[in-house]
Amino acid sequence: MSDEIPAARKKPTLAHRLEYALFRVMEGVLSLASLGTAARAGSLLGLAAWALSPKHRRLVTRNLRIATATEPPDDVTLRRMVRETFVRAGANMIGSQRAATLPPDELRKHIQYEGMEHVLEPVRQGRGVVLVWAHMGNWEVLAQLVREVGDDIRGGPIYRALDNPLLDELTVKRRSQQGAFLFNKHDGFLGPLAFVRDGGVLTVMTDQRAGGHGELCPFFGRLSSCTPLPALVARRTGAAMVTLSITTVGTGQWKLKVRPVPDKAKTPVVIRHLETAMKDQLTDVFWFHDRWRVDTMMPLCFYTKDSPTEAAREAAAPTRFFATLPKGCPEAVAMITTLLELRPDVRIDVMDPGDLPPLPEDPRIVRYPWDPETPEGHLEGFLERCDASHPVPLDFALLLDGNARFARAAKAIGLRSIIGIGPSGKPFTRSFPRPADIEGWRDLAAKLVLTKKARKE
Template sequence: MSAASALRGGDGNSTKLEVSDESLKNHPKIWKWRLEWLGQTGFEKLAGILPGRWAFRLGEVLGGLAWYFMRERRQIVMRNLRIAFYGERDLPALRRLARDSFRRTAANLLSALHTASLPVDQVGKILSVENPELLEKALSDSRGLVFMPSHMGNWEILTRMNRMFPPGHASGAFYRPLNNPLLNERVVAQREVDGTRLFSKNDSLHNVTGFLREGSLIGILADQRVGMQGEPVRFFGRLTRASPLPSLMARRSKSAVLTMSLITDPPGRWRVIYHPVDRPLKTADCMRSLEIAMKASPVDVFWLQERWKVYINRRRTIREWLGPDPCGEGKPHRALLWLSGAPADWRLPKEWTHPDVIYEIVLAPGQARPSWSTGEEIIHTAPVTNDRRKLGKSLVAIDESHALPVDYILTAAASETLKKASDRESIPLVSLPHPS
């Protein structure tokens, strides 16, 4: 028996929690893990009892309630949508889409709990494929196939669609192990019950490429943000970093790549649409196709993670994060150079400039434009105050003065009030020391 194991029925679901590893029994988080396990199991049991359509509708109700209470997540969703659909939809339309996506995301998440224990012969009744011929052609032209679904629709059901693939092809998927080992084993068992082989980030790429060369299919969710290990590319026109893994594996194994849309159609049922990826199958090619897949049904996309977050701090400049190459024209980054309350002689450091970043200057009321200003910068005013609410309102007004959101604030010796205001509005702040 493994470290965190459970007695399972034939469907791969845990029916009783047992912990055999002594090191886990005495772990300080064991009771937290057990409570999370019980909560997950309870929700799955509830979702499993309900008819699929009812589970979906209940999720919509819960998502509608969450919209009112999850302020920070609302901000993240709106930020993502403002970037993704810049120039395509106005702010009122994006707010409607954001609210609808909250409801749809909760519905899809609750539906995932329902379908996790669904008998395998029932999966085909709620999941269909619109263009299976694209998959068949891709497999006939290459050794294997790399799938690139996004966090869209009921994405967990994709590990259960083995029977929809041409016979003779094994399937696998990458997954990130959960921090809770009890839940992790339960989830792994559910995903493997239909024959899907799971690979984690700790597995050797040689094993994965060998799996593909055997004519297998493997899925990688590569739509969400990555850190410095990612490759700078444009995604929805915005320069960011994306995982090079799908491109790397496909080229090493000489496999084809398809992206996937997973669309709710109707509630409680989902439809897969495959999309081709242009050669030479570089990361930029993969991300362009993934963008098309996500735009097929934006309301089904999981927008609750900040996709275009900039990983910057005092020691990592925007140049390092975005890379030296702007990767062509697209949607620029919008940053605030906060001079209101900053030392009078402070100016934008050279290492914080980048061709993809447009700085707007924030001055105190009555403060003169700095002598080094070109006169072309957008100027905003914000008070020098200890009132966080007042400063926060100014920050919101500045952020909403343009269709694109503010990506970060750069200043020197930031006040605690500014730090708290930027934190509440989920806008990264880098406060550089003032040179003595």
């Protein structure tokens, strides 16, 4: 259990009260409109955000490039998907806020269902159900799904308390009045386990980063730390598992589609089924969180108890970075080869000034020609072209020659991690002294992939 105090117990600040007041005013205004009108207004807000926020355009573009890497769309289609993601996010968010205050019978008119038998059958058999879903569509309509199963069925989510205690209290109160059972993620899992054993329908948001507590497996082909919770709960309780997608089928209209997940499925299988659900409409997915971000200090490490090497062999989409090599130091190639051994899923774009030392003949190493006389002002555009040369975007920079010009250009294009040898300080996120021999270069590679405990093992 976490020592963090749940948001509902925190004393609200003035900022919280102002935010709450603004929310209730907006809610009151929306209550004057139909759900369709609210969704249309949200679409316009989403379109405005697309036009005014290049930062979020880059983030959504990055996420969609990774999600579609195994079947990449052309540039025109990708840009259309990015724009549509903003529009649908606005419609879904404002639509959710309006749906929260609609009577259940009225909300039912805006929802279509498919695959409900996959929830109904186990419930009728007295089994609990673990419902696996993602940040997708109008989240508020999910409460309607359990009502479709039956008034005597208990359902509810594992949720993260809102930062604003007043909004959190309002949300919990409304969900409880609707018959939902809410389980704070910081309160442990004994409650959810008992709930499912007793035949409840537990919804688990499964598309989030799980950090060091997760299980490593591909997510849209990219090695990721994924929550093992759905598989764990189902295994311990004998519950059925299903996935859910929520897609837009018209203005103010959504479709909930349920699919079965095989009994006793392990986390990688659960994640593949979740991908299938999300692919029902990728532009309905909320791609505004940096799901695949790398760590600034150890960009190839997940901080999990297990080494990522074996899991990385299953990845179909690479983790990608560009590298520079120090002139007259062939020993540095040992770091490249060691990274390929520890993380078989990487693709390394090596900047080639024409005098590189011999590199392994490996398709994961790509020589990218560049002229050392290139003016620094042109390097940003150069790296953007390098980034665009593969469906998967660049994740970080590994500057083994301590090239500060490339470091500044890497920061300019938004790379989260910039690792350097020699120079320290900004824009480098981490710097190391230059190794003295081949073993030193190999050890340095391990420091970017493995935790200290894993390196000792």
